[in-house]
Amino acid sequence: xxxxxxxxxxxxxxxxxxxxxxxxxxxxxxxxxxxxxxxxxxxxxxxxxxxxxxxxxxxxxxxxxxxxxxxxxxxxxxxxxxxxxxxxxxxxxxxxxxxxxxxxxxxxxxxxxxxxxxxxxxxxxxxxxxxxxxxxxxxxxxxxxxxxxxxxxxxxxxxxxxxxxxxxxxxxxxxxxxxxxxxxxxxxxxxxxxxxxxxxxxxxxxxxxxxxxxxxxxxxxxxxxxxxxxxxxxxxxxxxxxxxxxxxxxxxxxxxxxxxxxxxxxxxxxxxxxxxxxxxxxxxxxxxxxxxxxxxxxxxxxxxxxxxxxxxxxxxxxxxxxxxxxxxxxxxxxxxxxxxxxxxx
Numbered sequence: 001x002x003x004x005x006x007x008x009x010x011x012x013x014x015x016x017x018x019x020x021x022x023x024x025x026x027x028x029x030x031x032x033x034x035x036x037x038x039x040x041x042x043x044x045x046x047x048x049x050x051x052x053x054x055x056x057x058x059x060x061x062x063x064x065x066x067x068x069x070x071x072x073x074x075x076x077x078x079x080x081x082x083x084x085x086x087x088x089x090x091x092x093x094x095x096x097x098x099x100x101x102x103x104x105x106x107x108x109x110x111x112x113x114x115x116x117x118x119x120x121x122x123x124x125x126x127x128x129x130x131x132x133x134x135x136x137x138x139x140x141x142x143x144x145x146x147x148x149x150x151x152x153x154x155x156x157x158x159x160x161x162x163x164x165x166x167x168x169x170x171x172x173x174x175x176x177x178x179x180x181x182x183x184x185x186x187x188x189x190x191x192x193x194x195x196x197x198x199x200x201x202x203x204x205x206x207x208x209x210x211x212x213x214x215x216x217x218x219x220x221x222x223x224x225x226x227x228x229x230x231x232x233x234x235x236x237x238x239x240x241x242x243x244x245x246x247x248x249x250x251x252x253x254x255x256x257x258x259x260x261x262x263x264x265x266x267x268x269x270x271x272x273x274x275x276x277x278x279x280x281x282x283x284x285x286x287x288x289x290x291x292x293x294x295x296x297x298x299x300x301x302x303x304x305x306x307x308x309x310x311x312x313x314x315x316x317x318x319x320x321x322x323x324x325x326x327x328x329x330x331x332x333x334x335x336x337x338x339x340x341x342x343x344x345x
Contacts, residue, residue, distance in 0.1 A: 045077055064093035068100050075107055083107045098128040105137065114141065132158040132165060139171055148179050166196035173205065182209060200225050204235055211242050218242055233263050244272060249280045270294040271304050278307070284314040302332040309341065318345050 053070045060066060068090040074083035084107045090100040101124040108117035118141050124134040139154035152175055159168045173188035186209060192202040207221035219242060225235035240255035253276055256269045263269070274290030277283045291308035294301055309324030322345055328338040 045079075047073070047077055049073055050077070062093060064090040064097065064100065067093065068097075068103050071103050071107070075103070075110060078110070080107055080111050083110075098124055098131045098134060101127075102131075102133060102137065105134075109141075114144075117141065130161055132161050132168070135161075136165070136167055136171060139175075143171065143175055143178070146178075148175050151175050164195055166192045166199050166202070169195060170199065170202050170205075173202065177205065177209065185209065198228055200228055200232065200235075203228075204232070204238075207235065207238060207242075211238060211245075214242075214245060216242075216246065231262060233259070233266065236262070237266065237269060240269070241272065244276065249276050252276060265297050267294040267297040267301055267304070270297065271301070271307065274304075274307060274311070278311055278314070284311050287311050288315070300331050302328050302335055302338075305331065306335065306338050306341075309338070313341070313345075321345060 050070070050073050053066060053073060057063070057066045057070065067086045071083045071086035071090065074080070074086060084104065087100060087104040087107055090097075091104065094100065101120060105117045105120040105124065108114075108120060118138070121134050121138045121141065124131060125138065128134065135154050135158035139151045139158070142148075142151035142154065152172065155168050155171050155175070158165060159172075162168075169188045169192035173185045173192060176182075176188060177185035186206065189202045189206050189209075192199050193206070196202075203221045203224045207218040207225070210218035210221065219239065222235045222239040222242070225232050226239070229235075236255065236259050240252050240259060243249075243252035243255060253273065256273045256276075259266055259269045260273075270290045270293040274287040274294065277290060278287035281287075288308060288311045291304050291311060294304040295308065298304070305324045305328040309321045309328065312318070312321035312324060322342065325338045325342040325345075328335050329342070332338075
């Protein structure tokens with residue numbers, strides 16, 4: 001009986017050893033396979049950063065942070081299945097890091113699975129109650145579904161932990177702006193810029209709010225954005241449009257012309273160049289070229305067809321005007337002004 005028991009124990013130990021070796025081999029094969037796939041994708045997607053982190057993982061295959069780093073790179077490349085695989089691997093190696101769970105939540109959100117993303121963030125907040133990033137992400141999710149009170153509650157929790165977080169004030173400003181409380185929106189957006197004097201989104205949104213009031217102070221905010229990022233297309237366009245609305249037409253023309261050199265596909269820039277040349281400069285021929293360019297960029301631009309039709313009328317080309325008005329109505333059947341103008345031809 002003792003002999004048999006020894007045989008059993010020997011058999012079990014051998015079985016365990018074989019299993020351990022087999023599992024270890026399987027794990028190594030899995031890592032090797034994922035690394036080969038990553039290398040292949042780095043070439044296919046022309047992503048040297050992916051190849052670089054892959055080389056790091058080969059040297060240190062048990063480093064959870066590297067898998068999380070690769071997951072974030074995959075996420076930026078919209079390789080969501082691979083991103084989730086690596087994010088889960090990171091958590092599997094080290095479940096004590098909140099940032100790994102946040103990566104999983106980001107991947108779920110990118111997969112349009114907002115419910116599971118929210119659940120993941122809630123679990124993260126429960127496990128890491130002092131993690132302000134998780135609280136802010138939850139706030140943003142509630143903001144997206146227009147649950148403004150929950151959104152404010154979560155952002156306030158984050159700011160209670162760290163009152164210097166510029167993003168927290170930016171989110172609050174966005175919530176108040178969306179819910180119609182412009183005064184509080186301005187206050188929080190200004191606080192965001194005080195906490196971070198390079199916070200482009202906050203400066204831009206302040207410009208938009210003041211532009212809606214035709215308040216010239218908006219120009220200061222747009223100029224700040226453009227000082228930080230001279231290529232910021234939205235701020236450049238908004239500044240040009242504000243100059244136009246304030247009657248500073250020559251400055252607006254100059255700004256629009258500068259914009260189309262930087263952003264050749266800005267159809268609204270060409271449209272407004274046409275509008276100023278037609279209505280202010282009284283140059284319908286020049287305006288015609290700008291409206292045509294806007295249409296070339298955006299073939300379904302109903303306003304541009306109407307404006308070009310109106311310009312053709314000014315040039316006594318009724319047939320071309322008729323064609324543009326008809327096209328305008330085809331794109332937007334309830335375009336009342338085009339219907340009226342067409343009847344008057």
